Amino acid sequence: MKSLQEKIKNAMVAVLRESFDLSQTELTFSQPAERKFGDLSTTLAFVLAKKTQSKPFLVAGELAAKLTGKLDAIEEIRVAGGGFLNFYLRRDDYLKYLWQNLEKPLPAKGEKVIVEHTSINPNKSAHIGHLRNSCLGDILARSCRFLGYEVEVQNYIDDTGIQVADVVWGLLHYQKMDLDGIKKISGLAAYLWDLYAEVNQLFAGNDDLARQRRDVHKKIEEKIDPEYQACRYIAEQVLLDHIRTMEQIGIHYDLLARESDVIALDFFKAAAAEMTARNVMTRSTDPEKKDCLVIHYDRENIEKIIVRSNGTITYVGKDIAYNLWKFNLLPRDFCYRLFHTYPDGHAIYMTQSEPARQTRPFGRGQKVYNVIDVRQSYLQNLIAQVLAQLGHPGPSANFIHFSYEMVALTPACVREMGLKLEAGEENKPYIEVSGRKGRAVKADELIAQLNEKSLREIQSRNPALAEAEALPLARTIAVAALRYFMVKFNLNTVIAFDFKEALNFEGDSGPYLQYTMVRLNSILKKSTAAGLEAERVPGSMQRLEAREKELYWEMILNLSLLETQVEFALQNHELSSLAAYAYGLCQKFNHYYHLFPVLAEKDADIRNLRLSLIRIFKNKVEKLLAVMGIAIPDRM
RNA sequence: GCGCCUGUAGCUCAAUGGAUAGAGCGUUGGCCUCCGGAGCCAAAGGCUAUGGGUUCGAAUCCCGUCAGGCGCGCCA
Structure with missing residues (x-):
């Protein structure tokens, strides 16, 4: 339903334009702080008074006189507080209009929005930080859909990275397993959680192991088995685990875009050709960056490496190509296959590089939201800059880094989990979540705790209720508690995670x-x-x-x-x-x-x-x- | 060093430049003969870090100071 207030505002603007020279921006309406100040209010008189060197109170009176009797929806107009113009609506009419238009959805905007969120490295379980990302991304997507946009939710899978290589090394070379052994591990993602932390401890300050890790990474990139096979298997299994986790809290995806396909299908080559032609990407003149291809980031006067001296592409480079694709600005496309179908019938597709019958056109967004935490602002801004430099001002403006602050742990929470605090950390306001240190609350564990608590609460209130009946109710409540907790904070507020607050089912919850x-x-x-x-x-x-x-x-x-x-x-x-x-x-x-x-x-x-x-x-x-x-x- | 962000009640957080700065938790005290007490009502608690400035009007905008966080990788 189109807001009645919007209609009223438009009518006011029309009347006032006849007598005053108004630009749209000057005319803002707000909800008065108190009902006695009316139902709708404007401070326009203050603005106009300044322009005409007049008194706000007098201008407000003039405005009121002009508007009185011209608007059907308005019962009364009053001037108050030295220049506020307060409008009192015809309440019964308003109520009737609201009642009669309850079922009218907003009209379609005819615009496609792509929301990328989640995008977790597929090398271990998801944690609370990822939950904030996914909840925000999902609610963003739902908001867009509600407002009439066509929405496509993408989840980017970095299945080639060094982080997967870490656990591949851990399983194959440190724990001496083979693929069959790996396949027998139950709860692989959670298993890798511990292994990832352990392996990173070993890597620290050990040059020999660091070299081994690089070798594994290289073998994966060159598709040499058993490392390559293990990587493929692990990435897919952990991805499934993440999808299961998010499904528990009602988060669905439309497309899983794999980095390995971005590479295999030469997305970057196409992007690089364009960037080179336009002189956006150049060979570095810095002797320390010999043979590197770089982009100059204007805002901070930094030269960012896009192609390393050994010819490999950095993370941003791939991201530039991927984001160009989202706007349909690359002469390339993925192939797709059906990956998974949710119980409600909704399907997720996954990119692939082998030719396939394309099921539907993905990408081609008019607007792109990337839900990524604030620590990547600089790289996201760089991508927006590149879009503009490549001659795409529209997409550059519609490339939106949906930035939010991280989730951290309070020192008390770290102790509560039985983890050690390092020197000086006791007095910090919060401690950054770290997969490397295994220092985070796993998403599944938090969800399990929420489920457990809400089940207890339900059973205490409904002692006669069978567990089979109580369980789905408990889950619904747990999901609400979690999602509300993740969305109630401002985006630039660091959430210092605390079990007591997250598990709160009373008050602001x-x-x-x-x-x-x-x-x-x-x-x-x-x-x-x-x-x-x-x-x-x-x-x-x-x-x-x-x-x-x-x-x-x-x-x-x-x-x-x-x-x-x-x-x-x-x-x-x-x-x-x-x-x-x-x-x-x-x-x-x-x-x-x-x-x-x-x-x-x-x-x-x-x-x-x-x-x-x-x-x-x-x-x-x-x-x-x-x-x-x-x-x-x-x-x- | 440069860039971005933050500082509000005991704690955790709100507040499109607008009218008396609000919630939750915690504390104290009330409320089911009455549609479900995961609820409702009330009390106490604030020089919005600090010093200037802009404005009819500042928690909000600008400058300085202090305190804290995050970025600035041939990691992703």
Whole structure:
């Protein structure tokens, strides 16, 4: 549904343009801090007063006079606070409009958005840092879809890297296994978690082992067995493990793009030809970078190596090629195969370099979001620069690094996990997660703990409930707790992870939202069972007594802003505003519902108004929670 | 050294330049004869690190200072 407020704003702009010289940017509207200041407010008078050397209060009066009577939706306009222009809506009309347009989805934007997220190295289990990435990426994708974009979710698989080589060396040369032995390992990803940390300890300061590691890497790149086979096997098995982990929390992908295919299909060669032709990539004149091909990063005046002196391509080089492909700016394409089908029928495809019947056109995005933590800002900015230098200003502007801060551990959390703190770490505010040191909370373990806790909570509240029935409910609640926790912080807030907070199911948490909805559904069920009147257009809010009228209206107004809020979250890269919005709505509802019982109300008009509010609330908040990937259990 | 980010209640965090800086946790005290207590109500708790500046208006923008974090690899 197109927000009614948008319509009202547009009408105001049209009227004001007749009398004032306005640019669009000057006219902003906001929600007043308090209801007594109206339903919609603008500070336009302050801006105009400055321009005309007049007093804001006088200008506001002038504006009010111009607008009065010109807008159907407005009941009253008042000037307050020395120049604020406050608008009071015709509440019953507004409510009716909202009620009648509940089922209207937003129109398709006709634009394709590619969201890349997760992109975990396939050499060990996923950890909490990856969970933040995937949750943000997934909610970003859902927001775009909600707003009418076509969305394709890609997960980039670095299946050729040195990090896979580390564990290949560990298994084949350190633990002396063969491929058959590796295939017998159960829980391979978790096994590699420990091995990866152990092997990295060994590598530290040991030149001989470092050389062995390089040899393994080289053999993988040159497809020499058994290293190559082991690498392929491990990468695929660990990838499956990651997909399983993310599937548990409702995260799906459309395409798995493999680095090995980027290389095999010569994506970089095509990109390099273009970059060389345009002088974007040049041979370095720095003697220390003899024979290297580099790109000058203008913003920080740095020369970044793209092709090493031995002719191999660095990570950014491959990423440039891959991102050019996302925008359909490379004369190359992948081949595809069906990789996996989710229980709901959704299919994941994987790239491949062997010819195959192409199942659908992947890529070709108009907008690209790369969900990658802030530590890669410099490289992501470099890619945007290259896009511009190659003559693609549009894609460069639509290449969006969806940057967020890392997840770290509190020193207390590290100790709690039985890991040692190094000298001086005790006093640090937080400690960076490190796969190399095996220092992180594994995603699966956190999810298991959440599942366990919510199962306990459910069973304590519903002692008669069979475990088979309680289990899926517990999972739904655990997912809500996790996703809400991952999205409630601002993107540039470092999450100093703490079990107690992540496992909190009360207050500002996902389960609180679910609980609100469960109770609300219960009221609706009882209302139907009691044979109360069916849905009908809500009557006039004038029937309500003063206190309820204000609360009621406040909720209606807030609920009507769903689409505006999602748009805001996307525009400002602040998905946390969705969490805050949802939480605020649920708080208001709980407050309201505590004061004004529905089923016990004898007056049919008032009861109907309350039921209408519940139906509107259910409609809007279910959509909002769906955008956050939070489902509503039948009971809890 | 250069670049980016952060500093708000005891703790963890919110607050499109806007009206009296808000939540959760913790603390203290209340609330089911009443639609589910994962709930509701209330109290206490703030010179928004600090010094200037811009503005009708600053937690928010600019400059300085202090404190902390992250980048700046022929790793990915």
